[in-house]
Amino acid sequence: xxxxECQGKNSWxxxxxxxxxxxxxxxxxxxxxxxxxxxxxxxxxxxxxxxxRVWVWVDKNGIVKQVPTIG
Numbered sequence: 302x303x304x305x306e307c308q309g310k311n312s313w314x315x316x317x318x319x320x321x322x323x324x325x326x327x328x329x330x331x332x333x334x335x336x337x338x339x340x341x342x343x344x345x346x347x348x349x350x351x352x353x354r355v356w357v358w359v360d361k362n363g364i365v366k367q368v369p370t371i372g
Contacts, residue, residue, distance in 0.1 A: 307352035309334050311371040321359035328355050328369055335371060342366055 309332035316324040325337035337355045340346055346356055350372055357369045 307334075307371050308332075313355075313369045316357075316365050316369055317367065319365050321357050321363045321365055324365045324369060325357050328357070332371075337369065339363075 311332070313324070313328055313331070316327060319327075321339045325339055328335060328337040335353050335355050337357050338346075339357045339359055342358055342360055352371055355369050355371055357365060358367045360366050
């Protein structure tokens with residue numbers, strides 16, 4: 302399955318630079334079909350693609366460092 306087959310909003314470029322918890326809440330509000338998972342930069346995550354998951358990559362200060370996307 303690819304991101305264009307997933308329902309609802311699938312990318313949040315406007316959240317780069319935002320605090321991770323705020324970003325996660327925004328993502329889940331804008332697309333209730335997904336669960337936003339906050340992940341520290343450099344962490345290892347499962348690589349399988351899922352329409353119901355968004356990785357929110359944050360730096361040591363909890364700030365989003367890359368565009369959160371469904372995956």
